[in-house]
Amino acid sequence: MKAEAFTSCKATQAMIEKTTREGVTTVFHRVQEKKTCPFGSGGTCCRLCYMGPCRVKDDGQDAGVCGATAETIAARNFCRMIAAGAAAHSDHAREVALVLLAAARGEAPGFEIKDEEKLWAVAQDLGIDPVGKNKNRLAEEVALKVLAEFGQQEGEISFIRRAPQKRQEVWQKLGIIPRGIDREIVEMLHRTHMGVDQEYVHLLLHGMRTALADGWGGSMIATELQDILFGTPVPIRAKVNLGVLKPDHVNIIVHGHEPLLPELILLAVKDEELLAQARAVGAKGINVAGICCTANEILMRKGVPVAGSVLQQELAIATGAVEAMVVDVQCIMQGLGQVARCYHTELFTTSSRARLPGVTHLEFDHHRGLEVAKEIVRRAIARFPQRRKVEIPAEEMDLIAGFSHETIKYILGGRFRASYRPLNDNIINGRIRGVAAVVGCSNPRVRFGDLHATLVRELIANDVLVLVTGCAAINCAKEGLLIPEAAEMAGSGLREVCEAVGMPPVLHCGSCVDNSRLLMAATEIVKEGGLGEDISEVPLCGCAPEWMSEKAIAIGQYFVASGVTVGFGVAFPTTGSAKLSEFVFGGMNEYVGAHWFHEPDPVAMARTIIAHIDAKRKALGIDV
Ligand code: CUV
Ligand code: SF4
CATH class of the missing domain: 1.20.1270.30 (Substrate Binding Domain Of Dnak; Chain:A; Domain 2)
Structure with missing residues (x-):
């Protein structure tokens, strides 16, 4: 198996190779065995009742047993x-x-x-x-x-x-x-x-x-x-990629979505008694790192290091250096259980709504959350002496996160006159061509991380300010796009704006639920004036080039319904029906002034986004 075929991320490649060597199965191994079903992929497999299931051809004739087209x-x-x-x-x-x-x-x-x-x-x-x-x-x-x-x-x-x-x-x-x-x-x-x-x-x-x-x-x-x-996030420096795991510390990974228990674990690891216990087993300290959106949450507010995005969850354990992984809800792969059993890691499910077979369940109950947090830390410490087959990739990268929509106001507008005026002015004068939101998951069916990085490089080179959330943010961070120095890759206009305020050309706005911050940012732009009266008039575009989850579809649809056109990569779940695709890729525009588009190629996606932004500029009379 060629690890480079899956990703450009060296840390990920090294861990794919390590697991392959050690006979451990991960998402990258399983994806090769599973072919996608064309009916399911295009959306025309119906299993809503047992007169079926029915797979329906899009020929204007075929229908399910009930007549559904x-x-x-x-x-x-x-x-x-x-x-x-x-x-x-x-x-x-x-x-x-x-x-x-x-x-x-x-x-x-x-x-x-x-x-x-x-x-x-x-x-x-x-x-x-x-x-x-x-x-x-x-x-x-x-x-x-x-x-x-x-x-x-x-x-x-x-x-x-x-x-x-x-x-x-x-x-x-x-x-x-x-x-x-x-x-x-x-x-x-x-x-x-x-x-x-x-x-x-x-x-x-x-x-x-x-x-x-x-x-x-x-x-x-x-x-x-x-x-x-x-606390509302403000700009904060941190590190990202599997290299944030420490060889001489007890490593605890928090993974999932709700930052509730993770915040308490961050409190618990400061406990003197627990630190003494960690030292007693030969560790220098306790290191907490995040995966997926939990990572983004505690990164945004506390600067906690990010071990990786969704596709690195199994690989983090495969470093052999993770004593405990704590998961709650969403984007947790069942494969984690199997991987954890191959190393010394104790995996904990903690939400009343989610368990994994054969995995320790220690429920987070907010009445006694701190006790649960301490128990997890204690058990992580106990695992430290059992480490074996340790290999931590060297890769880690700096990043700046913490761009809430309130922060964007301060950063660009200054402490005293915080407003979106400077951003709007820079869009109007063309230094910033427009704004693109690059969000969503990673997907092993495409070369992971690559699509995000290629797309974003192309966008900033064309003076498009990029806002990122979710795993897209993590992937961009790993590529060094979330540091002020990345402005060197930007077009001259965007570069000038970034250098004036010392901000990166790609702003980390948070987790997936924080896409709501992007709705607020778009609203602030409209309310500031000069760029139309509705979100659908602003030179904005959204995309999720490596999406995989149902949540991504919900997010895409609320952006579209809010007036932001959205592009998705990988495959698209309406392509099995020409009629429905015509509607979502075009007809929806008549209803909400925005639509979806499907584009698996990142460079082509960047071009589509830029063309969309230029059309909006033209309509506003600010094309330069
Ligand atoms: Ni909620 S939804 S893979 S962690 S972004 Fe990451 Fe983000 Fe998709 Fe899941
Ligand atoms: Fe049932 Fe109709 Fe769906 Fe077939 S198409 S599974 S008959 S609902």
């Missing part, structure tokens, strides 16, 4: 992906809201209200008057209001009102403003049950409503409440 089947499948993605982000948000509530009531030791400024802003946007309330009372009201919005049956979810007025009118006209977060997800599952909604545009309109309940609902709640609990 290719476009109906593909639309239902697509909408179910949106519902699952929205459910994942929103259930994460629910957990954070419950912890905020408990923290406010003094029932969650280790958690407290850290960011009162954010608490006030969020309270006001939820229609709560913060005046005269102490932080705990206010946080309690915020948590209760947010929790009520999950089960709300009528009306509108609150954060929708943060969007530009014109965008709200678009949604109003289409009747797609989310009423309650859970309601839209449930209705999506109902509508896609056998024999309910069978008209693809009608299905997709509710798909948009469900996606909006994620972007301006669940995901935004997760981001905002996490900022209240742990």
Whole structure:
């Protein structure tokens, strides 16, 4: 097996080779054995009832046993992906809201209200008057209001009102403003049950409503409440790639999505008693590093090193230097269990919602979260003397993270007159051509990391300011794109702007739920003025070149519904139906002023993004 075929990342290559040598199976080994199914891939395999399952050809004749056509089947499948993605982000948000509530009531030791400024802003946007309330009372009201919005049956979810007025009118006209977060997800599952909604545009309109309940609902709640609990990110330096694992320290990896327990583990590793225990077994200290979105969360706020993105989870254990890996929800590969058994690593599942067969389950209960955190650290220390087959790749790279939409304001506008004015002015005068969001996963079906890096290099060379989140951010960081020196790779205009303020041309905006920060950044640009009255008028584009998860589809759809055109690489789940593809790749534009596109080649994707940005500039009369 040629490791270079999978990625340009040297650390990853070395670990693919190590696992191959040691007879350990990883995602890179399994992907070679599994062929994709063309019907499933294009969206026209229906298994919604047992008159089928039915695989339907897109020839205008063929249909499932119930008569469902290719476009109906593909639309239902697509909408179910949106519902699952929205459910994942929103259930994460629910957990954070419950912890905020408990923290406010003094029932969650280790958690407290850290960011009162954010608490006030969020309270006001939820229609709560913060005046005269102490932080705990206010946080309690915020948590209760947010929790009520999950089960709300009528009306509108609150954060929708943060969007530009014109965008709200678009949604109003289409009747797609989310009423309650859970309601839209449930209705999506109902509508896609056998024999309910069978008209693809009608299905997709509710798909948009469900996606909006994620972007301006669940995901935004997760981001905002996490900022209240742990602080709103500001620029911070850190390191990334498997080289952050330390040969002489106890290494603990936190992986998954909810930063709740990881924040407590960061507290626990400062405990003198535990540090003494670590020294007693011969370690110099305890090192915590992250994988996936948990990594992004604690990187953004604490500068905790990132061991890698989604495709490096098994490889991190294969270094032989990880004493414990702690996982919660989402993007956790079942293969981890098998890999952990080949080394000395203790793998812990910690969420009440997720277990892996044969893996230690130590449940995170926020009433006694700190005890759980300490127990994990203690058990990690006990594993240190059992290390064998250790080989830590040398690769590590510097990065700067912490670009919340509030930070972007300060960075460009200055402490005293923080605003988006300078960004807007630089877009108007053409120094910055436009803004691209590069987000989403990594996928072993494409040369991982490469697509992100190639695409982003091309974008910044053409003066496009790039905002990154999720595994895309981690991959770009590994390539050295998230340091100020990367401005040397940028076009002269973008380079000038970056050098003036000392920022990288690629800004790390956080985890996947933090894509909600990008919605807010887009809204700030509109509200600042001079670049149109709606998000759909701004020279903006989104993309996920290496996507794989249902969450990515939910994110893509809420961007599109919010007026941002979005490109996806790899394969696209509507291509099995020409009619549905025509709608998502074009027709949607008439509804929301934005659409999807599918482009597996990163250079071609960059060209499409730049052409899209240029068209928006032209429409605004600012083409230079
Ligand atoms: Ni939530 S969703 S692989 S960790 S970005 Fe990474 Fe990000 Fe995709 Fe998962
Ligand atoms: Fe086949 Fe229709 Fe049942 Fe789907 S819902 S499996 S197309 S019969």
